[in-house]
Amino acid sequence: MAVEATWPEGLKLGFIGAGRMAESISKGVINSGLISPSNIRTADPSSDRRDAFTSFGVTVLESNSQVVDSSDVVVLAVKPQIVKRVVMDLKPHLSKDKLLVSIAAGIRLKDLQDWAGYGRLIRVMPNTPALIGEGASVMCLGEMATKEDQELVASLFKAVGKIWTADEKYFDAITGLSGSGPAYVYVAIEALADGGVAAGLPRDLALGLASQTVLGAAGMLNTGRHPGQLKDDVTSPGGTTIAGIRELERGAFRGTLMNAVVAATERSRELSES
Numbered sequence: 001m002a003v004e005a006t007w008p009e010g011l012k013l014g015f016i017g018a019g020r021m022a023e024s025i026s027k028g029v030i031n032s033g034l035i036s037p038s039n040i041r042t043a044d045p046s047s048d049r050r051d052a053f054t055s056f057g058v059t060v061l062e063s064n065s066q067v068v069d070s071s072d073v074v075v076l077a078v079k080p081q082i083v084k085r086v087v088m089d090l091k092p093h094l095s096k097d098k099l100l101v102s103i104a105a106g107i108r109l110k111d112l113q114d115w116a117g118y119g120r121l122i123r124v125m126p127n128t129p130a131l132i133g134e135g136a137s138v139m140c141l142g143e144m145a146t147k148e149d150q151e152l153v154a155s156l157f158k159a160v161g162k163i164w165t166a167d168e169k170y171f172d173a174i175t176g177l178s179g180s181g182p183a184y185v186y187v188a189i190e191a192l193a194d195g196g197v198a199a200g201l202p203r204d205l206a207l208g209l210a211s212q213t214v215l216g217a218a219g220m221l222n223t224g225r226h227p228g229q230l231k232d233d234v235t236s237p238g239g240t241t242i243a244g245i246r247e248l249e250r251g252a253f254r255g256t257l258m259n260a261v262v263a264a265t266e267r268s269r270e271l272s273e274s
């Protein structure tokens with residue numbers, strides 16, 4: 001049986017950066033009931049982003065250092081390219097009584113540890129469906145992160161979907177698959193809808209059918225059947241589906257998806273090295 005997500009009463013969660021991923025996680029944990037908005041705080045240079053967080057009850061502070069000072073768990077949710085500067089600026093405010101969680105693509109624990117000056121760190125690769133409680137997240141632990149830290153972060157991300165623990169060596173590939181993956185699926189949904197429009201359907205109907213078809217097809221995997229078997233079940237001999245699949249194979253659909261994951265993995269690796 002799944003362990004229920006718990007969050008100690010009054011423990012404060014801070015986000016450095018109030019961008020899209022911070023919003024998905026914050027709204028996800030608030031909607032799940034795990035953490036109340038009054039226990040979440042953030043800072044961001046953009047007034048639009050600050051207003052967005054204020055609108056759902058999160059405390060918006062003037063500076064990143066105020067977020068750190070008033071939080072027990074601090075999530076670094078800025079772009080990878082500025083993580084080093086942001087962490088080094090925060091260094092005087094960081095200490096082992098803060099658990100630092102980085103969600104930045106391509107930023108390795110050893111670099112974070114050098115910049116922060118300590119190793120009570122957890123690296124997580126989440127994805128945006130956290131917003132609706134359907135996120136896929138993976139974590140790996142820094143040198144000084146404790147079992148309790150791992151459980152706390154597991155609770156946080158369990159409240160917004162599923163969380164795995166994996167060796168950091170897999171993180172570039174995880175980023176290329178589940179971190180970036182929602183975007184590939186949106187492109188596929190948009191293309192399915194465009195196909196429907198090309199075949200004469202009204203746009204709204206085509207988009208509704210494309211979205212529900214992807215949702216339903218993903219849900220079918222909960223039956224435990226292999227995607228290949230599920231595909232065969234749809235595909236009648238000499239029928240419509242095999243005519244469509246033949247076109248997908250002609251267009252190298254599988255190879256293209258595989259290449260997309262590998263290209264995003266390589267980009268994550270480049271970010272690690274820059």
Ligand SMILES: NC(=O)C1=CN([C@@H]2O[C@H](COP(=O)(O)OP(=O)(O)OC[C@H]3O[C@@H](n4cnc5c(N)ncnc54)[C@H](OP(=O)(O)O)[C@@H]3O)[C@@H](O)[C@H]2O)C=CC1
Nearest residue numbers: 017018019020021044046049077078079080103104105126
């Ligand atoms: N989006 C996604 O699907 C996923 C993202 N991630 C990771 O999450 C992190 C955030 O990504 P995402 O939410 O997409 O990015 P966003 O650009 O939406 O969010 C980052 C926010 O940080 C703000 N910011 C810029 N400089 C600072 C600063 N010095 N201090 C505080 N805030 C600052 C930005 O403001 P401004 O725009 O004005 O610069 C922006 O609002 C990245 O490291 C990314 O790799 C991980 C998994 C999935």
Ligand SMILES: O=C(O)[C@@H]1CCC=N1
Nearest residue numbers: 105175178179180181
């Ligand atoms: O595109 C990006 O770099 C981020 C990381 C994973 C998803 N979005």
